[in-house]
Amino acid sequence: xSDFETVAATENHAATPGPAGEPGAPGQPDNTxxxxxxxxxxWHDLRRKPxxxxxxxxxxxxxxxAAFPTLFTSADPRSCELGRSxxxxxxxxxxxxxxxxxxxxARTVHGASTSIQVGLYSTILAGVLAVVIGMLAxxxxxxxxxxxxxxxxxxxxxxxxxxxxxxxxxxxKGEGYWGPLLLIVFILGxxxxxxxxxxxxxxxxxxxxxxxxxxxxxxxASNSRIMVRHILPNAMAPVIVVxxxxxxxxITAEATLSFLGVGLQDPIISxxxxxxxxxxxxxxxxxxxxxxxxxxxxxxxxxxMLGDAVREAFDPRLR
Amino acid sequence: xxxxxIRRLLQMVLAFFGTTLIVYxxxxxxxGDPIQALAGEKPVNEAVRAKLTAEYHLDEPFLVRYxxxxxxxxxxxxxxxxxxxxxxxxVLAERWPTTANxxxxxxxxxxxxxxxxxxxxxxxxxxxxxxxxxxLTLVVIGIPSFVLGLTLQLGLGVKAGIFPVTYxxxxxxxxxxxxxxxxxxxxxLATAVRLTxxxxxxxxxxxxxxxxKAKGLAKRRITIVHVLRNSLxxxxxxxxxxxxxxxxxxxxxxxxxNVQGVGFELxxxxxxxxxxxxxxxxSILVVIYLLANLLVDILYAVLDPRIRYE
Numbered sequence: 128x129s130d131f132e133t134v135a136a137t138e139n140h141a142a143t144p145g146p147a148g149e150p151g152a153p154g155q156p157d158n159t160x161x162x163x164x165x166x167x168x169x170w171h172d173l174r175r176k177p178x179x180x181x182x183x184x185x186x187x188x189x190x191x192x193a194a195f196p197t198l199f200t201s202a203d204p205r206s207c208e209l210g211r212s213x214x215x216x217x218x219x220x221x222x223x224x225x226x227x228x229x230x231x232x233a234r235t236v237h238g239a240s241t242s243i244q245v246g247l248y249s250t251i252l253a254g255v256l257a258v259v260i261g262m263l264a265x266x267x268x269x270x271x272x273x274x275x276x277x278x279x280x281x282x283x284x285x286x287x288x289x290x291x292x293x294x295x296x297x298x299x300k301g302e303g304y305w306g307p308l309l310l311i312v313f314i315l316g317x318x319x320x321x322x323x324x325x326x327x328x329x330x331x332x333x334x335x336x337x338x339x340x341x342x343x344x345x346x347x348a349s350n351s352r353i354m355v356r357h358i359l360p361n362a363m364a365p366v367i368v369v370x371x372x373x374x375x376x377x378i379t380a381e382a383t384l385s386f387l388g389v390g391l392q393d394p395i396i397s398x399x400x401x402x403x404x405x406x407x408x409x410x411x412x413x414x415x416x417x418x419x420x421x422x423x424x425x426x427x428x429x430x431x432m433l434g435d436a437v438r439e440a441f442d443p444r445l446r
Numbered sequence: 447x448x449x450x451x452i453r454r455l456l457q458m459v460l461a462f463f464g465t466t467l468i469v470y471x472x473x474x475x476x477x478g479d480p481i482q483a484l485a486g487e488k489p490v491n492e493a494v495r496a497k498l499t500a501e502y503h504l505d506e507p508f509l510v511r512y513x514x515x516x517x518x519x520x521x522x523x524x525x526x527x528x529x530x531x532x533x534x535x536x537v538l539a540e541r542w543p544t545t546a547n548x549x550x551x552x553x554x555x556x557x558x559x560x561x562x563x564x565x566x567x568x569x570x571x572x573x574x575x576x577x578x579x580x581x582l583t584l585v586v587i588g589i590p591s592f593v594l595g596l597t598l599q600l601g602l603g604v605k606a607g608i609f610p611v612t613y614x615x616x617x618x619x620x621x622x623x624x625x626x627x628x629x630x631x632x633x634x635l636a637t638a639v640r641l642t643x644x645x646x647x648x649x650x651x652x653x654x655x656x657x658x659k660a661k662g663l664a665k666r667r668i669t670i671v672h673v674l675r676n677s678l679x680x681x682x683x684x685x686x687x688x689x690x691x692x693x694x695x696x697x698x699x700x701x702x703x704n705v706q707g708v709g710f711e712l713x714x715x716x717x718x719x720x721x722x723x724x725x726x727x728x729s730i731l732v733v734i735y736l737l738a739n740l741l742v743d744i745l746y747a748v749l750d751p752r753i754r755y756e
Contacts, residue, residue: 280457281464284736286694289728290468292716296724297472379590383698386592389716399592406596406702413600420593428588435584 166364169440179436182429189426192236193243202233204396213412225401225415226408235419238396242426245312246378252316253323253377254370258359260320261327261366266335266354272328279321287380290318295389307391311384315377323369330362337361368438375430382423398423450747458740465732466519470512473725519733524726529718534726538708544615545707548699549692551627552634556688560635561681564642568677569669571647579643583636591695595629595702612704626703630695634688641684645677652676679749686742690735 173179192199202220207229215223222231264275294314334340335358343353384390385399392400398419405416499505503514518524524534567576586594602625603611609625610618649655650673658668696709704710708727715723 277457277460277464280461281468284461284465284739285468285732286691286735288697289694289731292697292712293469293472293725293728296716296719296721297474375588382590383592387697387701387713387716402593402596409596409600410604413604416596416600420597424589424593427590428585431588432584 166441169437172440173436176436176440178432179440182432182436185425185429186433189239189243189422189429193240196237196240199236200230200233202230204229204233204237205394206230213408213415215412216414222414222418223412225405231415231418234396234401235398235422238398238401238419239422239426241308241391241395241397242378242381242423245308245315245381246374246430248309248312249315249319249377249381250370250374252312253320253373254366256316256320257323257327257366257370261324262331262354262359262362264324265328265331266350266358268332275324279324282318283321285318287315287318287376288383291315291380291384292387292389294318295384304395307395311381311390315380319373319377319380323366323373326369327362327366330365331358334358334361364441365438368434368441371434371437372431375427375434378423378430379427447747451744454740454743458736461736462733463516465736466516466729467512469725469729469732470515471508473721474508474511519726519729524730525722527715527723528720529723534723537711537723538727538730541706541708541711544705545693545696545700545709547620548623548627548630548696548705548707549689551623552631552692553685553689555628555631556634556638556685560631560638561642561678564639564681565646565674565677567639568643568646568650571643571650576643579639583639586632586636591629591633592698592702594632595626595699598625598629599702613706614704615706622703623705626699626705629702630692630699633695634685634691638681638684638688642677642681645680646673649673649677679746682749683742683746686738686745690731690738693734694731 207224207227209228211224211228212226213224214220214228217223220230220232222235225231225234260275260279264272291311291314294317295311340353340357343357348357381390382397382399382402385397386403388403390399391397401419402416402423405419409416503511506514522535524538526532527534527537563579567579570576589597599611602608610622613622613626615622655668655672658672659665693708696705696707697712698709699705700707700709701713708731712724712727714720715727
């Protein structure tokens with residue numbers, strides 16, 4: 128966790144050229160004439176990192192696929208004919224058909240929307256919870272902090288996957304398309320905000336002691352104004368990194384739960400569920416399992432690599 | 447030190463009640479009519495219903511039932527499974543050794559490969575080995591473990607035939623657990639590499655290493671005696687916490703490879719909707735996880751005196 132504190136601490140000295148702006152490095156503008164902020168410095172570094180570029184591109188493709196699946200395939204993922212069950216690749220379906228005779232590629236393309244949506248919504252929910260609770264705990268301290276810290280301890284005591292299994296068993300299935308989807312989002316968000324909240328808390332504590340916060344207080348700014356206008360912008364960088372990685376973890380969690388049979392059900396197309404079904408017949412035809420597996424892995428991997436690259440760019444100590 | 451342990455124990459007690467309350471509450475929400483579930487399709491006569499209601503405290507309020515559940519959990523009386531009606535504790539006692547055995551393999555992989563590669567990468571930071579391992583670990587962290595499991599099962603089991611595709615104890619013996627163990631440990635392995643690497647690289651730049659160098663100590667001695675000892679403190683704590691996680695992760699690996707351990711039993715209970723079984727297994731896994739965390743924190747305080755004075 129000290130990594131993130133360092134990020135937060137360096138963020139606050141953004142105006143001074145940190146150790147990051149190594150003079151004499153090729154292709155960098157002269158540091159003495161133009162002072163670059165840490166964020167600018169990080170962006171400068173990121174732009175030339177292949178991992179950052181590749182992962183951003185993959186995420187972009189996946190997001191477009193989620194929003195406009197018909198750009199990638201014209202086949203209907205839900206029109207299945209048992210007559211073409213397990214048929215190999217052909218001109219109509221580049222990856223062939225699965226056991227039920229559905230177009231493997233069409234299902235995979237349409238599955239992107241489920242994964243991206245679950246990941247995005249759970250991350251937003253977890254992010255809001257983490258920022259609000261971490262901010263309150265870090266800013267006010269004292270008893271409130273102690274109580275919130277114990278609550279975080281308790282939730283961290285239950286591994287995410289196990290908590291979600293029991294919660295999904297308990298909550299039933301949900302109705303229609305949005306019911307099950309939002310249920311899983313809610314459960315992942317409720318159990319997944321704790322790590323990010325701890326990070327917000329520690330960066331709020333270090334931001335709270337800065338001179339500009341004291342100055343704002345002296346000028347008569349209210350607590351809420353100090354929190355929102357002064358501390359929040361300076362405490363956001365580390366938590367965004369953690370949330371990017373969490374997004375990948377939430378997508379994994381949804382796929383894993385659907386794989387185990389407690390997650391999403393038909394008619395929602397989930398990569399996890401398709402993989403689980405295809406795995407039973409992997410000896411006959413491995414393609415229906417490998418295609419969604421590849422898409423799932425690429426998506427999660429991209430979010431994790433993106434988060435990792437951004438964290439590295441923001442943490443001069445790691446260079 | 448004693449004060450630290452006492453404070454940590456109190457936190458643990460609180461966390462125990464908090465987590466079990468959440469788990470029990472979630473199951474409480476789930477249970478429709480457990481007596482009907484027990485009887486299946488048959489109608490239940492009133493006398494039997496009254497007897498069972500009293501026996502399982504079904505007419506009591508939530509907190510009272512929670513209390514009976516915690517008491518059962520602490521005394522090892524977990525009730526009976528819905529399918530077959532065997533005592534859950536008995537089923538679990540039968541399954542534990544297999545899961546522990548599997549987790550041991552995972553742990554060996556994590557310690558030898560993970561810490562070993564991490565130390566080498568940390569010493570040769572920025573080199574080819576370092577960059578390759580960093581990228582590899584990212585890939586392993588990025589691929590969901592069930593995808594990794596299925597793919598390796600397909601590649602090394604079905605296609606290449608090196609490892610058994612599904613595990614049968616009498617046929618495969620210990621050899622059959624190597625691949626499932628590796629997959630179970632893969633995430634922890636990757637994390638261990640990255641953690642060890644950062645820790646070693648950081649300590650190599652510390653003042654005490656420069657002092658040791660200035661004294662003229664041999665490089666090997668500095669690395670092994672000074673750097674490793676200090677670098678491995680965070681790694682040890684990570685490994686401790688991972689023991690708890692490995693038990694939970696077993697549900698995927700055991701399901702894929704048909705290893706008949708606790709995770710397999712949990713997967714089966716989910717499939718046949720055996721609520722009491724699911725909750726019992728999850729509760730026990732949560733307790734193990736909490737205990738592992740407690741032990742690790744105390745161990746951490748022993749290894750690193752600074753932590754006691756926070």
